[in-house]
Amino acid sequence: MRPAVLLLALSLPVPLVAQQRVDRRMAVSSTAAIRINDLVGMVRLVGWDRDSLVVVGELPARAGQLYFGGSRDAAKLGLEGTDTGSVVSSATLEVRVPRRARVSVRAAMVSLDADGLEGDLEFITTAGRLHLEGAPRTVTAETLDGNVEVAGPVASLRVRTAGGTVVLRGVRGDLAVTTVSGAILIGGARIARARLETVSGEIAWKGAIERGGTLDALTHSGNIELRLPPTLGADLELSAPAGGITSEFALRGKPGASGTLRTSIGDGGSAITARTFRGQISLIKQPEVDTNPAAPGGISGTSQ
Amino acid sequence: MTSQRPDDDETFLRSHISDLPQSIEPPRNLWPQIEARLTPRARSRTRPVLLRLAAAIALVALSSAVTWSLVRRSGPVVTVATAPVDRAQLARLARAGDVMKEGLGSSSLAPETRAILARNLVVIDSAIAESQRALDADPGSPVLADLLRAAHRQRVEFLQQAARLPRS
Numbered sequence: 492m493r494p495a496v497l498l499l500a501l502s503l504p505v506p507l508v509a510q511q512r513v514d515r516r517m518a519v520s521s522t523a524a525i526r527i528n529d530l531v532g533m534v535r536l537v538g539w540d541r542d543s544l545v546v547v548g549e550l551p552a553r554a555g556q557l558y559f560g561g562s563r564d565a566a567k568l569g570l571e572g573t574d575t576g577s578v579v580s581s582a583t584l585e586v587r588v589p590r591r592a593r594v595s596v597r598a599a600m601v602s603l604d605a606d607g608l609e610g611d612l613e614f615i616t617t618a619g620r621l622h623l624e625g626a627p628r629t630v631t632a633e634t635l636d637g638n639v640e641v642a643g644p645v646a647s648l649r650v651r652t653a654g655g656t657v658v659l660r661g662v663r664g665d666l667a668v669t670t671v672s673g674a675i676l677i678g679g680a681r682i683a684r685a686r687l688e689t690v691s692g693e694i695a696w697k698g699a700i701e702r703g704g705t706l707d708a709l710t711h712s713g714n715i716e717l718r719l720p721p722t723l724g725a726d727l728e729l730s731a732p733a734g735g736i737t738s739e740f741a742l743r744g745k746p747g748a749s750g751t752l753r754t755s756i757g758d759g760g761s762a763i764t765a766r767t768f769r770g771q772i773s774l775i776k777q778p779e780v781d782t783n784p785a786a787p788g789g790i791s792g793t794s795q
Numbered sequence: 796m797t798s799q800r801p802d803d804d805e806t807f808l809r810s811h812i813s814d815l816p817q818s819i820e821p822p823r824n825l826w827p828q829i830e831a832r833l834t835p836r837a838r839s840r841t842r843p844v845l846l847r848l849a850a851a852i853a854l855v856a857l858s859s860a861v862t863w864s865l866v867r868r869s870g871p872v873v874t875v876a877t878a879p880v881d882r883a884q885l886a887r888l889a890r891a892g893d894v895m896k897e898g899l900g901s902s903s904l905a906p907e908t909r910a911i912l913a914r915n916l917v918v919i920d921s922a923i924a925e926s927q928r929a930l931d932a933d934p935g936s937p938v939l940a941d942l943l944r945a946a947h948r949q950r951v952e953f954l955q956q957a958a959r960l961p962r963s
Contacts, residue, residue, distance in 0.1 A: 528961075597961045599905070599961055615959060615960070615961065616960075616961070617907075617908050617960050617961065618911070635908065635911045635912070635915075635956070635957070651952075651956055654911070669949070669952065671918050671953060688949060690946065690949055691918050691922065709945055711922035711925070711942065711945075730942075732936070732939060750938045750939075766938070766942060768926060768939075768942050769925075
């Protein structure tokens with residue numbers, strides 16, 4: 492009977508790796524600088540109304556050990572001893588920080604969902620992804636191969652990725668996005684200054700530009716689609732030497748010998764530059780894009 | 796790219812996301828060269844820690860120097876220049892990119908990261924090559940010079956981003 496019992500025992504499902512429970516807390520100031528290093532798996536970063544830093548969740552043994560500490564004004568947490576030879580995707584951590592904290596997240600590969608933040612967020616990773624909702628004061632996100640999605644009226648946003656897709660909704664203020672092959676897709680925006688650059692990705696923009704503001708879109712081989720308010724006043728500089736330009740706006744003039752069309756729509760006031768070597772530039776009237784800077788923000792704040 | 800007018804932002808964004816390719820195959824003709832130049836030379840496993848540290852410090856210093864040089868010589872990067880072709884500036888940008896790449900080649904990047912770098916450098920170098928060919932055919936075009944300058948700058952900035960990555 493023993494072999495049968497042994498066989499039965501072996502056939503029963505058992506956890507492949509032991510999970511360790513994490514629950515660490517400390518008091519920090521409301522604007523503390525918090526560094527989060529080398530986390531893996533899924534991480535939820537939440538800004539809350541308490542002046543304390545909390546980390547809870549589950550870590551498999553392969554994820555290593557959590558270190559956690561610092562002072563009221565500067566705290567640090569992260570993992571050490573992680574088995575880098577395998578992908579640790581089963582780790583799940585929730586990190587709670589004061590809303591106005593200045594948070595820096597650095598890791599090779601982590602999936603970060605963040606919300607409730609009102610301070611500064613820096614996210615630098617090799618192949619991680621970022622999904623952010625809310626309105627931090629500044630956001631800097633750099634990832635080589637991950638997607639970046641931001642929804643909310645972030646005042647200053649810098650995103651850089653190589654192959655990842657960038658999706659932004661309801662952004663405000665000052666914006667700079669750079670990719671190599673990833674698409675740049677922006678909806679419901681109202682900006683003072685935007686610089687969008689990619690090498691082979693497409694650029695799709697739907698939003699308004701403040702009077703006196705600038706929108707600069709550059710791609711080598713992708714298309715550029717700009718959906719703009721019909722009443723927008725802007726000075727345009729459009730270049731598509733090996734592509735073409737189509738417009739629902741009445742454009743006066745033709746491209747010069749240099750291949751650039753310089754013209755205006757409405758009464759001018761904003762500056763739009765679009766350049767693509769091989770792609771198409773399309774200007775499309777988008778009536779529901781609100782041009783009133785005083786209108787409520789948010790993802791759907793520009794739709795009527 | 797669709798030209799139909801979507802109902803809301805979500806539909807607009809989703810319609811574009813669904814159109815995106817699942818993967819992008821780089822042109823084959825450039826790949827062997829890039830790969831060969833990125834693959835680190837065989838070296839001892841017992842490479843001194845101090846040497847690695849020195850390489851990291853040198854890379855950071857190099858990145859800072861290149862940034863300073865670009866800012867000083869090129870002006871603000873958001874400037875839309877349609878100035879006459881400045882071949883000396885193009886050469887400086889190309890050289891800066893090559894130096895950065897050389898520096899990364901001797902750093903401690905993970906193999907997966909190197910693969911990502913190589914894949915994206917192929918895309919950028921293809922754009923540079925295509926812009927260069929177009930400029931050679933029309934040497935007086937400020938637009939083509941502008942696009943070529945932008946591609947070189949994107950290459951340098953991409954390599955600077957790689958230099959800032961967390962080391963595994």
